[in-house]
Amino acid sequence: MVDQSPKIEPVITVNSGLVIKRGENMQTLPIGHLTAAVHTENLCLWFGDNQVLHDVCLSVAEKKVTAMIGPSGCGKSTMLRCFNRMNDLIENTKITGSIKVYGSDIFSRNLDLCDLRARIGMVFQKPNPFPKTIFENVAYGLRIKGINDRRQLNEKVEICLRRAWIWDEVKDRLHHSGLSLSGGQQQRLCVARALATDPEILLLDEPTSALDPQSTAKIEELLFELKNQVTVLIVTHNIGQAGRVSDFTAFLYLGRLVEFGTTEKIFTTPEQPETERYLEGKFG
């Protein structure tokens, strides 16, 4: 059980350097004997007095794509942001329950939070490029790791921009501000930025919400490519997309995990009536 109040955050975030290791007492998923990269138990979260998450128990299968769907405001983003402890930054947040990454508690006192966040890449719901050049945006994750070798950076930046399907659009203006891009371009830039550090777990919060169908298809291709290498957790309002790209689907409703299972099962024979209604487009 972890109780958090804001700004009590230790002044120095790198402490004794407990680095989470893969393979140590990892949970298994109830389905298909898969191991869980991320596992939550009775996760509750309050923003002030407003309880946003209610007893969420969710397992995210390692090296699979898990989609999180649910109506707007049901707590998907909040849930996602729990996994790399981004909610720490929001005042008056209280969290109870446990979140384990590779079996280790991420609220553990002497956890190396920076290491955790470096290994969990995140694309935020709202595109948030740095007020730096496009190149520096993508190179940022490497630079803070101390990688400054020009050739290595050039190479990595190009690869990531290509994978995020934005290379052709920006290759001639890598040294322009990232903020000079359009909303959809910024979104893909943020994807490229998250890819640059080779995260083991990728949290994507509606990464294609501002993209045209072709770019969306390319990002989906990227997800297929990442499958079996990276654990992906994607929030999407596009049911079709969830159906196409994900292996597992979690349906969240009013801060509760209503149903979780393989995508196939959720989409064909949902157990809960809310899930069925949502998938049929009756609400949300």
Place this chain on the structure above:
Amino acid sequence: MNRKYSVRKIKEKLGLLLFRAAIVISGIFLVMFAVMIILRGGSVFIKTCAVNEIADNYRLRNVIIKNGVIIDNKKYDLSINGKIIKGLLKKGMASDIEIKDDIINEMKILNLQADRIENSYARINTGKSAIDTGNPELLKNIQFCIIEGAAAELVEASEYIMSGGVEITKIKTNLVFTGGFLENISIKNGIIRKMKLVKPLRRFSLHFIFASPEAGMTAGGIFPALIGTFYLTIMAMLLAFPIGVLAAIYLNEYAWPPRAVQIIRTAINTLAGVPSIVYGLFGMAVFVNFLAFQVSILSGALTLAVLVLPIIINASEEALKTVPREMREASLGLGATKRQMIMTVVLPAALPNILTGAIIAVGRAAGETAPILFTAAAFYFPGLPESIFSPCMALPYQIYALMTEGTARVQTSIAYGASIVLLLLVLAINSSAIILRGIIRKKRQW
């Protein structure tokens, strides 16, 4: 529907009017300020440095001098380089004209604008010059009308005599005719036959900025005060800027424990509102006496640094607050430590606004009189300061001293001139900050 629309339209118009009025009023004040200060102090930047010949070979006919008196209200013919101008000689009478070898040596002007001037006279010495009027103020309203065109008001001429009395001796003049001089007047049979009109060449000069004060601060320049203020301001900013920014980072980013932070913030806001004379007393007690830095640049700079510190902290904190949370999240989300996040994302993004705060602080530090009154400023210290342990002159204090203790009228224009220089100094320091801010903004492009 229609009526409602028109009401809305009127409201819109009124709103626009209000905003316009506000900007116009601000503009008027600024323009008034600039015009006033330039009118009063601009003269210190003008020096009479040479004489420019503008015409030779005038012929003045029909001016009859009887018993040394030019008879009033006479028609005259004036030919300048062949061109004849006819006119009427009025409003003037010259008496006691002493003519030697066809050259007017001395002439007394009488009864000009009757009640104002009586026994002023212009002494004309060939070669050597100098207008020696008993009281230059009295010459104000004289209009010498012997030659049109040369006749402007004597106000300016009298100003030189006052501000640049030294200069006038260098000019080979016979007679100051209000901005113009007559030379080589030759008179035969009571008729002026030949004369030369020369005009003083007035030039913009930075002598005022780069010279030391002379003659008990009634002449010369203000260089030591300028340098003193420059040192004080730069040193105060070098001390206060880093400390202020770092303190703001602590308050805004780390801030622990909250209660203590609240107390610190309140204290800082209170300090920002404390009258500057209190800082002066504080500086005297702590830096001058307790730390025994004496009255010195160091004490003054430290006092000014304490004065601007709250301003810089407040401005920096506001600037840091404007950096959106999303930006911090992006950085932390990639695994940056808090320090990395601050150094690579938050500070660069906040820097332009921090610099805006610093610019305000520069103006404050350069312009304050009270804090340096007891800690750094010397009333009269014409040399340049040798080290940071010596006192110095400072512009704001010099202005204050000139206006309160000066007696000569010329000191007013020196004080205003010094204000102009102070403004220019602040402008120069600020411009570099503004340019720097511009470069950073350009790079940043929100």
